Amino acid sequence: MRVLLIDDEKELVSTLSERLDLRGIANDWATSGEQGLELLAAKNFDWVVVDLKMPGLGGVGTIQAIKRRQPQARVMLLTGHSAAEDLKQALEMGADRYLVKPVDIDDLLALMQQGRD
Amino acid sequence: MRANLQLWSKIKPAFWDRRDSDLELLNYRRLWRTTFWLAVAVTLTPLMFLALINLYQFQQQYQMQHGEITSHLQRLMAISRVQISDFLDERRAALTYVSLANTFQELAEHRHLARVFSRLRQSFGGFVDLGLIDAAGIQRTYVGPYNLQGRDYRDQDWYKEVQIRGIYVSDVFLGHRNFPHFVIAVRHERAGEEPYVIRTTIDTGRLNELLRATDLQPSGDIFLVNQQGVLQTPSRLYGGVLAGFSLLSGPPAEWHGIREVADNQDRRLLLGLARIQGTPLTLVVVKQPQALLHKWDLLRINVIVMVGLSVVAILVVIWWVSSTLVNRIYDADLRRASMLHEAEYTNKLASIGRLAAGVAHEINNPVAIINEKVGLMRDLLGVSQDFAHKEKFLQQAAVIQDSVRRVSEITHRLLGFARHLPLRNEEIYLEALIREVLGFLGKEAEYRNIDINLMIPKEIAPIQADKGQLQQVLLNIINNALAALESGGEINISVAEQPGDKVAISIADNGEGIPKDHLQRIFEPFFSTKGEKGTGLGLSITYGIVRKMGGRIEVESEPGEGTTFTVILPRRQPTSNQPAPAAV
Numbered sequence: 271m272r273v274l275l276i277d278d279e280k281e282l283v284s285t286l287s288e289r290l291d292l293r294g295i296a297n298d299w300a301t302s303g304e305q306g307l308e309l310l311a312a313k314n315f316d317w318v319v320v321d322l323k324m325p326g327l328g329g330v331g332t333i334q335a336i337k338r339r340q341p342q343a344r345v346m347l348l349t350g351h352s353a354a355e356d357l358k359q360a361l362e363m364g365a366d367r368y369l370v371k372p373v374d375i376d377d378l379l380a381l382m383q384q385g386r387d
Numbered sequence: 388m389r390a391n392l393q394l395w396s397k398i399k400p401a402f403w404d405r406r407d408s409d410l411e412l413l414n415y416r417r418l419w420r421t422t423f424w425l426a427v428a429v430t431l432t433p434l435m436f437l438a439l440i441n442l443y444q445f446q447q448q449y450q451m452q453h454g455e456i457t458s459h460l461q462r463l464m465a466i467s468r469v470q471i472s473d474f475l476d477e478r479r480a481a482l483t484y485v486s487l488a489n490t491f492q493e494l495a496e497h498r499h500l501a502r503v504f505s506r507l508r509q510s511f512g513g514f515v516d517l518g519l520i521d522a523a524g525i526q527r528t529y530v531g532p533y534n535l536q537g538r539d540y541r542d543q544d545w546y547k548e549v550q551i552r553g554i555y556v557s558d559v560f561l562g563h564r565n566f567p568h569f570v571i572a573v574r575h576e577r578a579g580e581e582p583y584v585i586r587t588t589i590d591t592g593r594l595n596e597l598l599r600a601t602d603l604q605p606s607g608d609i610f611l612v613n614q615q616g617v618l619q620t621p622s623r624l625y626g627g628v629l630a631g632f633s634l635l636s637g638p639p640a641e642w643h644g645i646r647e648v649a650d651n652q653d654r655r656l657l658l659g660l661a662r663i664q665g666t667p668l669t670l671v672v673v674k675q676p677q678a679l680l681h682k683w684d685l686l687r688i689n690v691i692v693m694v695g696l697s698v699v700a701i702l703v704v705i706w707w708v709s710s711t712l713v714n715r716i717y718d719a720d721l722r723r724a725s726m727l728h729e730a731e732y733t734n735k736l737a738s739i740g741r742l743a744a745g746v747a748h749e750i751n752n753p754v755a756i757i758n759e760k761v762g763l764m765r766d767l768l769g770v771s772q773d774f775a776h777k778e779k780f781l782q783q784a785a786v787i788q789d790s791v792r793r794v795s796e797i798t799h800r801l802l803g804f805a806r807h808l809p810l811r812n813e814e815i816y817l818e819a820l821i822r823e824v825l826g827f828l829g830k831e832a833e834y835r836n837i838d839i840n841l842m843i844p845k846e847i848a849p850i851q852a853d854k855g856q857l858q859q860v861l862l863n864i865i866n867n868a869l870a871a872l873e874s875g876g877e878i879n880i881s882v883a884e885q886p887g888d889k890v891a892i893s894i895a896d897n898g899e900g901i902p903k904d905h906l907q908r909i910f911e912p913f914f915s916t917k918g919e920k921g922t923g924l925g926l927s928i929t930y931g932i933v934r935k936m937g938g939r940i941e942v943e944s945e946p947g948e949g950t951t952f953t954v955i956l957p958r959r960q961p962t963s964n965q966p967a968p969a970a971v
Contacts, residue, residue, distance in 0.1 A: 279755070285759035292770065371758075372758035375762055
């Protein structure tokens with residue numbers, strides 16, 4: 271399983287990446303949607319974890335682009351809060367699961383496992 | 388004064404005492420006064436005008452009637468006076484004839500005088516006795532029922548008077564037989580003869596008959612009085628012969644004609660007086676004009692009563708109409724103002740909500756970083772070899788993670804409250820929601836040593852409602868309950884199923900309670916008993932939200948025992964918005 275993490279908070283995304291590394295999960299990380307899409311062009315990912323609120327392309331824009339380029343990749347949306355309108359839009363755009371920040375890594379892994387079945 | 392105040396408190400319009408300074412779009416009291424008095428002026432002025440014209444006409448009629456009665460009385464008095472004079476003149480003339488037709492010597496003879504007396508009785512009637520008095524004042528001959536022969540009248544007043552005036556008519560007096568009569572004496576004087584006096588006593592019975600024949604029934608009376616105002620003939624109204632006549636203050640001779648007087652019962656009477664010339668007698672006629680004018684009075688009273696009743700009816704109707712009208716205007720204004728304020732308040736809440744959401748979101752990001760960093764620290768510690776204080780480090784990390792969770796709970800709660808509008812439907816587990824609300828207020832209750840008990844059956848199914856709004860409703864009501872409680876009080880929150888697919892959430896406190904007159908008004912905007920501290924909007928907005936949700940609020944309160952608010956909500960909202968996505 272290969273995971274791509276996209277979040278504008280570098281400290282967050284890098285730390286999360288390190289924790290996944292420790293659990294033996296291959297992953298890459300990016301601090302913007304655009305950067306993430308570049309990585310996505312180079313490799314295939316099973317899961318892409320995307321923050322909802324980001325400058326530039328933003329969460330929703332990024333998800334749309336991902337779904338266009340790699341429809342098989344599953345998308346996990348990270349959100350500061352489950353604001354219904356945003357979530358609804360994101361889920362409609364193709365996000366498969368969502369998690370509310372701060373993320374419990376065990377919840378993240380459990381959801382990913384479920385999604386794979 | 389107190390009775391007036393009580394009456395006023397019963398009839399005053401409902402809006403009268405409501406002084407909501409935020410709502411003074413109009414001066415409702417002035418509006419009411421203007422409406423009331425204008426309507427009163429417009430309706431009552433013509434009515435009063437008509438009534439006055441009517442009364443004036445009655446007055447004219449009354450005076451005309453009064454004049455007729457007076458002139459009738461005058462005629463009657465004139466006729467009676469002539470009759471009385473004639474009666475007396477007849478007797479006097481008879482005596483004069485006796486003196487002319489007979490000489491002193493003839494009359495002095497007892498048999499002759501008895502014959503003359505007998506003839507007089509036969510032809511005139513009323514003669515009781517007949518006597519002949521010589522120039523020395525001694526009764527020479529007497530015919531009659533008394534023993535007056537040889538009586539000396541020389542020093543008596545009547546004898547002196549007849550010597551001077553030639554004739555004398557006495558007052559009425561009661562003789563030995565207790566029979567009213569009076570005396571007529573005539574002096575005879577002819578050249579070459581000794582003067583003498585013929586004296587006779589006359590029974591007043593004939594006089595009474597004459598007066599009685601005058602028709603003055605039923606409210607009038609006619610009789611004779613003497614110079615001292617003593618009755619000379621019996622009166623129907625003022626007593627028998629020789630009784631005093633109270634209506635005359637002075638001697639009757641002082642005035643003549645008809646005038647209006649008041650008797651001792653303050654009844655207005657017409658009193659007519661006429662002197663009978665050559666006698667001490669005065670004819671008195673008394674008439675109660677009221678008796679004749681009665682039907683005019685009745686008509687006048689009818690008019691006054693009808694006008695009075697109309698005025699009362701008109702005032703009642705105008706009172707009712709003005710009060711209803713101004714009450715409705717007041718209510719409409721109140722509704723409009725409360726809607727405006729509600730919108731304002733909601734906007735304010737939304738702004739505060741947005742601000743809180745922004746702050747919460749900003750805090751959430753660093754918290755998420757802390758969370759990941761601590762997570763990484765624990766991960767690394769987990770795979771590290773033992774070193775000094777490793778366990779201690781792990782414990783510290785766990786505490787930091789726990790604190791992070793608490794911070795994130797707070798930020799999520801803030802974000803949860805931020806979402807208010809529009810009304811959305813979510814599946815809500817009431818117990819969880821109530822616990823969440825108590826999360827905000829629990830601390831205050833704890834500090835003040837107030838027990839909050841939840842009695843929520845496990846089988847209560849979730850309801851569809853807007854979470855934020857319902858939180859707001861419960862927050863307001865529980866807040867009020869806390870405000871009503873002293874330290875050591877108790878709040879019982881229970882949820883129960885209601886028929887018709889509804890649930891009832893009851894919040895009962897054992898605080899001070901709400902007075903009955905406040906109970907009607909607690910949901911009105913700006914009604915507050917907290918003074919400066921309260922806006923008077925909390926319960927009004929709560930009420931608005933619950934109504935919008937298709938529910939209702941019931942309040943029961945007993946001053947001194949506590950208050951129970953019950954929010955009854957339909958399980959499903961009337962306007963069904965799409966449900967929020969559930970976590971997958």
